[in-house]
Amino acid sequence: MPADSPADGLPRVGVGVDVHPFAPGRPMWVAGLHWPQESVGLSGHSDGDVAAHACCDAILTAAGLGDLGAQIGTSDPVWAGASGVALLTEMAGRVRSAGWRIGNVSVQVVGVRPRMAARRAEAEGVLSEACGAPVSVAAKTTDGLGFTGRGEGLAAFATALVVPA
DSSP: OOTTOGGGOOOEEEEEEEEEEEEETSOOEETTEEOTTOSEEEOSSSOOOHHHHHHHHHHHHHTTOOOHHHHTOSSOGGGTTOOHHHHHHHHHHHHHHTTEEEEEEEEEEESSSSOOGGGHHHHHHHHHHHHTSOEEEEEEOOTTOHHHHTTSEEEEEEEEEEEEO
């Protein structure tokens, strides 16, 4: 049986990473939320939501389905400008169709903006609804180090647990 098959009854863990530079003239979407007070957004084929995209990659890799690029890629015009929430909802459906149930996802956003603490619970609610499973959200800065510390963009790292349905 394939290593990514739910038939063996074992849970699987997946990891997702996403990185996008800031882009003037775009709205800021992070963790499924619009941040209207931000003067820049994130570049990308879709809305650039690093948190939602990292969650997508985490659930997909846990289920042995590759990653977001393997599922839809950046050449598909259907997903141009799509929200991270729409992508996460779609990818969660694909994971379930492959015979898995998503146990939970944890995502960490790394950067200096937006300041996420006040809206963390809201972000968890939006991402959990999209995923169909609990999603925890955390945020960190890098104390001025690297591209995130210099305010050039954001990164997100996610871990997901899936179990056979």
